[in-house]
Amino acid sequence: MKSSDLVLDFIEKNCSYTTLFQSLQDRKPLGIQAEDIQxxxxxVRNNASTILNQLHKKGQLIKINSRPVTFIAKKNFQKFFQDHSSxxxxxxxxxxxxxILQASSSKDDPFSHLLGSNGSLANQIxxxxxxxxxxxxxxxxxxxxxxxxGKTTFAAAMHAYGLHVHKKKSDEFPFVTFNCADYFNNPQLLLSQLFGHTKNAFTGASQDKVGLVEKANGGILFLDEIHRLPPDGQEMLFYLMDKGEYNRLGESSSRRKANLLIIxxxxxxxxxxxxxxxxxxxPVTINLPTFNQKPIFERIEIVDHFFKYESINLNRSITLAPEVLKALAIYTFKTGxxxxxxSEIKLLCANxxxxxxxxxxxxxxxxxxxxKDIKEGMFHLEKLDSETKHYLSMFSENIVISPDKEKNDYPFELLNNDIYDQMSTKLTDLRRQGLNNDTIHEVLKKDVDEYFSCILKNIHTTQSNIQTLYKVIPKEIVDTTVKLVEFxxxxxxxxxxxxxxxGLCFHIHALLKRLNTNPIMPTPQLSKIQVEHLKEFQVSQAIIKKLEKIFHTSIPLSEQGFLALLLSxxxxDAVINNYIGIVIICHGNSTASSIAAVANTLLNTAWLKAIxxxxxxxxxxxxxxxxxxxxSVHRGRGLLLLVDMGSLVDFGKRLTEETGIQVSVIESISTPLALELLRKVLYKTDELDTIYNSILSNKFLPVTANRRLAILSVCITGEGASKMVKDILETTLQKKYRQIFDIIVTNYLDVKKEYSKLQATxxxxxxxxxxxPExxxxxxPIGQLMEESGRKKFWALLNTSLPASPQENLTILKSNDIYDKACLLLEKYVKYIxxxxxxxxxxxFINDIQYSSKNDEQLLDFTVHLGCMLDxxxxxxxxYFENIxxxxxxxLVIFSTIRTAITSLEKSYDIQINDDEVCYIIKLIEVHA
Structure with a gap:
């Protein structure tokens, strides 16, 4: 008998269908490994491993990717899939x-519909x-x-489960409910409801009455608030439980029979x-947890479920602020x-x-x-445990609940997107078409974005939690992904x-599965991705090393570039963590909102709130x-309140007394003041008192007698582009305004050190x-200043600090081509090229280094910088570049790339471009990344 036949026979006999099924139920390892064969x-173990893999390739064994890898006989395996419809x-x-086993066993399980069936209610179920x-x-x-x-809901689920396992209909296995508190003040009537009564059993009993015990015969009698049942009623019940017999009230001669289950x-x-x-x-006592005893992901799921129910009732989508979701999930319900x-969610939706x-x-x-109570619960957010805070931090965007009547609990199972198959096929097609590497790179980059978007659009934010992932993706992969995202x-x-x-969890799962089949991976232009997304590329390298170490595998280089794109x-786009809150309140129909709109628009934010x-x-x-x-705007750092007059001044003190939020009130309102405060809040790390005191001392007001208005002209070197900006502004501003503005030329490194000194004057x-310059x-950016929309925005910003508005006459560069615009700028300001x-x-040169800008403004700035460098x-x-x-x-890597590519410019102009210039190019690429 051949060795392979011996091995196959051994596996078929020692890993039967029954063994497989029992191991899965008990969550124990299953299958035969090479060491078992030895x-x-x-x-010998190595030979055994070879034989096992050969039998697998022939389709006679099924491989189980575990540690170590094991195998089971396909013949025995077929029955498992027939039994479980897979x-x-x-x-x-x-x-x-x-x-697969759980899905099959829970497909008709009524308990599976309870939120928390696999979590906080698992033991109770x-x-x-x-x-x-x-x-x-x-x-x-x-x-x-x-x-x-949810005691009544749980009891109903028990009844439904009884129907399921006993294969009975409702009339064969009834479910009768009774709240003992309904007749608490009339014990005689309460007992009559339960056990029935005969005619004339008590005053008012004009005819015989069938009791609930008789109606529940053969099924379940659910008695809510059983503590309201009087002692004699409890005695009658335990006699029923002991003997299966009872009497109607007023009935003494005969005993009635009933076989029922009491919950x-x-x-x-x-x-x-x-x-x-x-x-x-x-004999069975089941404790049901309160809402606050449930883990945070279940509470979020419950909140989402009730909003979903209301969305279906309204047949409209409901959008809720992330703070609403968080506040409801962490609120301590004392009684309800x-x-x-x-009830709270119904009221919210109604309003x-x-x-x-x-x-x-x-x-x-x-x-x-x-x-009020639920809102104030948000003040205790920082007191929550770290796991809860981390989970809640994932909800930072508005949540849209749609009225879909059915929502797949396992959205990942619907996804069959293998990005590597897609990229391999696309790469072959593009190369066959004769496209250059840059074009291929951009096409594949777009495919990556579409791939990840496809994953995410199938994931319903509030229903997506770690427990859901555990159902379909190995726990080790899920836990590893969570740590990698934090890293x-x-x-x-x-x-x-x-x-x-x-989405990343699903992607890593697909990646590891693909690596087991030894795929041919497409190799994108790593150098270009590295230039475009340097920081993300470095982090992706570290992540790949962690994955290789944890899962004992080798991951190809192409995945580093792919992962860098996903990270970027x-x-x-913007994460507001700890800004000081800022609110403006004015008498009048639109004064406050008008001032806030101007300030928010000029500084590209919505942080200034108006009432x-x-x-x-x-x-x-x-x-x-x-x-x-x-x-809603408080982030733990206090609040600035601008008011015009009257009792509005007292709002700050009143809010502090009621909520503990520190408020500094400024009894003055103007657009320049609002704009200056908003600047300080958005761009500074100063504390509330520092900003408040600076305003009181007039130190930072837009116009003062001691400080001149100024515009900072800055480029990475302090040469070229910054002087170009100064020339543009000096020729643009009318003469009388040139006397008001100073234009300060500096470089990126110096301005960081000297800015505070410059502010003194x-x-x-x-x-x-x-x-x-941050x-x-x-x-x-220079490029934005040359566009009409950017120019208008810049001019509007200046006007808030000027005593009057000059006529703008910045030249618009008519060409739509970025390089043509750069050429027009350089023609005016360079001397030697x-x-x-x-x-x-x-x-x-730009093509050689595979530089890719996020927008036209960056490309224009980069091109102008290189032109000034050549000049x-x-x-x-x-x-000079500091700490070169x-x-x-x-x-090292990007420096070598730029240093090599820049030799073409050196040869073209017979010049030497020193390492300092190369470092400034790299710095500019980093800033643009």
């Missing part, structure tokens, strides 16, 4: 097999199932839990409210629990729907709609979009609006150049 058949494949993970199926007729059960935790529920301590003899006859939560009927906009649930956020000093963790494309106070509005009504706005309105003033010829060489080098004007040795050491 011990049982004496075949198609077979050649390779599985243990989690995939377990999921196991108890309940055992109580229902225990022979011969089940076990009586007592449900304990605070009001509103009782109470909010009280059973030791204090129930007879000991009664408790002894209820899930029941109170549902939002009323607003929708008035303005015909979207049904939007804002933080201000929450009641990337820390390294890149950023936050990722809400769904990124779920899924950052949040208009028409003269007909009551002061308390305005305060309530202010209080809601203040709570100048009040800077804006910075213009080819690199953002100061407390708005920044305009022919810009038209230089642009051709610069374009070649400097021809004239031998040396520049360390910088080169930190950027």
């Amino acid at each position: 011990q049982a058949l004496g075949i 198609e077979s494949k050649e390779t599985y993970t243990l989690n995939e097999l377990t999921a 196991s108890q309940a199932k055992a109580a229902i199926v225990y022979p011969p007729d089940g076990l009586h059960t007592l449900l304990l839990g605070a009001s509103g935790v 009782a529920a109470t909010t009280e301590n059973p030791n204090d409210s129930l007879l000991t003899t009664f408790k002894r006859r209820i 629990n899930i029941g109170q939560l549902r 939002a729907f009323l607003q929708y009927l008035q303005d015909n906009q979207t049904i939007y649930i804002d933080f201000s709609l929450l009641n 990337a956020e820390h390294q890149l000093a950023t936050k990722f979009k809400d769904k990124f963790i779920f 494309q899924n950052k949040l 208009d106070m028409p003269l007909s509005t009551a002061i308390d009504e305005t305060y309530k609006k202010f209080r809601s706005v203040a709570i 100048h009040n800077f309105i804006a910075a213009i150049g080819n690199i953002d 100061l407390d003033i708005p920044y305009f 022919n810009p038209k010829v230089a642009i051709k060489h610069i374009k070649t 400097r080098c021809i004239h031998r004007d040396a520049i 040795r360390q910088f080169k050491q930190d950027h």
Whole structure:
């Protein structure tokens, strides 16, 4: 007999269908590994491994990707898939097999519809199932839990499970409910409801009455608030449980028979409210957790579920602010629990729907709609445990709940997107078409974005949680992905979009599965990705090393570039973590909102909040609006409040007394003042008191007698582009305004050190150049200044600080081509190069280093910088780069790339371009990344 036949026979006999099924149920390892073959058949382990893989390739064995890899006989495996209605494949993970088993067993399981069935209610459901199926007729059960935790719903699920496992219809297995509190003040009537009565049994009993016990015969009698049942009623019940017999009230001669299961529920301590003899006859006690005892992901899921229900009722989408979701999820319900939560959500939706009927906009649930107690719960956010805070931090965008009547609980199973297959096929097609590498790179980059978008659009944000992922993806991959996302956020000093963790988890799962089949991976232009996304590329390298170490595999280089693209494309555009809140309140119909609109528009934000106070509005009504706005914008650093007059001044003190939020009130309002405050809040890290005191001392007001207005002209070197900006502005401003403005020329490194000194003599309105100095003033790239929209925005910003408005006459560059615009600029300001010829060489250099800008403004700035660099080098004007040795050491790869490519420019102009210039080029690329 051949060795392969011996091995196959051994596996078929020692890994039967029954063994497989039992191992999966018990979550134990399954299958035969090479070492088992060596011990049982004496075949050397390496040879055994070879035989096992050969049998797998022939389709006779199924491979289980575990540690170590194991195999089971396909012949035995077929029955498993027939029993569980699933198609077979050649390779599985243990989690995939377990999921198939669970899906099959829970497909008709009523308990699977309870939120938390695999989490906080898992043990309780196991108890309940055992109580229902225990022979011969089940076990009586007592449900304990605070009001509103869902005891009635749980009892109904027990009944539904009984119908399912006993294969009975409702009339064969009835479910009768009774609340003992309904007749608490009339014990005789209560007992009559339960057991029935005969005619004339008591005053008013005009005829015989059938009791609930008789109606529940053969099924379940659910008695809510059982502690309201009087002692004699409890005695009658435990006699029924003992003997299966009872009497109607007024009936003494004959005994009636009833065979039923009693499920009782109470909010009280059973030791204090129930007879000991009664408790002894209820063998199963199930404690149901309160809303706040559930893990945070379940609470989010419950909130989402109730909003989903209302969305279906309204047949319209509901949009809610992320703070609403968080506030409801962390609120401590003292009495109502899930029941109170549902009522609160109904009320929120009703109020939002009323607003929708008035303005015909979207049904939007804002933080201000929450009641006072729930809103104030957000003040305790920082006191929560780190796991809860981390989970809640994922919700930073508005959540849209759609009225889809069915929502797949496992969205990942619907996705069949293999990015590597797509890229391999696309790469072959593009090369066959003769396209150049740059074009191929851009096409594949777009495919990456579409691939990840496809994953994310199938993920319903609030239903996506770690427990959901565990159902379909191995736990080790899920937990690893969570840690990798935290690592990337820390390294890149950023936050990722809400769904990124779920999409990346699915991607890593697909990647590891693909590596097992030894794929041929497409290799994109790593150098270009590295230049475009240097920081993300470095982080992706570290992530790849971690994945290789954890999963004992080798990951191709192409994945580094691919992962770098995912990291760069899924950052949040703006993350507001700890800005000081800023609110403006004015008397009048639109004064406050008008000032806020100007300031917000000029600084490209929406952080300044405004409240208009028409003269007909009551002061308390305005305060309530202010209080809601203040709570919604408060980030733990206090609040600046600008008011015009009257009792508005007291709002700050009142809010501090009620909420503890520190408020500094400024009794003055003007557009320049609002703009200056907003600048300080957005661009500074100063504390509330520092900003407030600076305003009181007039130190930072837009115009002062001691400080001149100024515009900062900055480029990475301090030469070329910054002087170009100065020349443009000096020829643009009318003569009388040139006397008002100073234009300060500087470089990126010096301005960081000297800015505070410059502020002593100048009040800077804006910075213009080819690199953002990241100061407390708005920044305009040169290219934006040459466009009409950018020019108007810049001029509007200046006008807020000028005594009058000059006529703008900045020249608009008519050409739509970026290089043509750069050429026109260089023609005016360089002395030693022919810009038209230089642009051709610069374009070649840019292509050689595979530089890719995010927008036309960056490309224009980069091109102008290179033109000014050539002009400097021809004239031998040396520049200096600080700490060049360390910088080169930190950027070895990209420095080598730029140093090699720049030789073409050196040869074209017979010049030497020193390493300092190369480092400035790298710095500019980094800033643009």
